[in-house]
Amino acid sequence: MKHIVIIGGGIAGIETASALTDAGHWVTVIEKEAELGGKLNKWSYLFPDYTPADKVKNDLLSKCREKDFSILSKTEVRTIQRTNGKFYVETSGEQKLEADAVVVATGYELFDARRKEEYGYKIYDHVVTSADLEQMLLPDGDLTVAEGKTPKRIAFVHCVGSRDEKSGNHYCSKVCCITGVKQAIELKKRLPEAEIYCFYMDLRMYGKHFEEIYREAQEKYDIQFIRGRLSEASEKIDKSLLIKAEDTLAGRPLKMNVDLLVLLVGMEAGKGTASAATTCGIGCESSGFLKTADSFLQSNFSEKEGVFLAGSCTAPMSVNDTIVHARSAAMEVNNWLKKQ
């Protein structure tokens, strides 16, 4: 029986583990947190159909429950060495594992919105990130602003920490556009009286049903889209926020007062992925995400033999894309092991 070590117990790690176990291998998942599920734990409802994130996570986990793979939680990988075709993995819990293949599924980190100081996250009271808003959108979530008032006007800022070289991230995080549209609709459903504006540079509705949701946001929920990137936000004495942008289609500066400002934070490769790159001795792109052996047929291969990649450690990815990428990683590992 072959043994595969998977670094990361988010959705990519779980799905890869589950598929490899099906193929008859022995799998160990190493997860730094106490709980499996990774960043999915931060989300309440998923685009494009508002499926509860819990449901997706539980469906993934329940598939695993019938299977037999070991999980080392609250554990990190310290070193990985390859000698004579075998990987020797040492963990922070002093375990020593021997593996035939390694799958890196370390995922992403959310952009720390405090780095865009001009938007005032953690400085002003009613500036939140898309991840904060997910918690506020839960049935018992609190959507009120200063003095218990219901927000009358809400603005979303797209591309916070994405397509922004000043933040060090030149790339597109791919999922924020549709997340913003989804959250705008959810907010409108909860607060039908509120005016909602999305400030965007481009709207990238790349996936199945995304364009339809965008249209629905305009048609059914009266969400207004204004093309322009916010230059700054400033808090007024009543805790509302004055925001400034250019209405680039009108070619004129624009200002408006809002009660709540939502920052659609992007994805970064994060520390977990960076340290996995170091321990495995594999390369990163300039974006910080892991380099795949090629862009088409080997998107699950690192440049090192026996080290495979799954999910958003390779690029920003949606939940469905991650699951598919994880399954293909499992298939590649399985095919590769057969040839050994």
Place this chain on the structure above:
Amino acid sequence: MKDFGFTVVKQRTIDYDQFDGRLLNEIIEKEPSFKVCLSCGGCTATCSAANLVSFNVRRISLLLRRGETTELESEIKKCMLCGKCMLVCPRGINLRNVIMLIKKNVQKHKTENS
């Protein structure tokens, strides 16, 4: 008054808090297809009037959304109602009806601050 050679420059900033949405709301109510504009500019590209005079039919939608009623009133006079914009529009907006509705209703909603 004595002319000192100074004038008050009108603010170019669009102040959303002064927004007067009455004309917009009336048009959306009567021509809901107007909501789904993507600002692609296909309408302007094909516009017969735009080839002859300074007229941008895509901007009609913007002026309406920003409550710029006065400018709107003078702009729509340039439209010849040929309807080519509707043939091009990827989202099937009945732009000719939007312009007709502006013509019909703009006077009613003209305000001091617009």
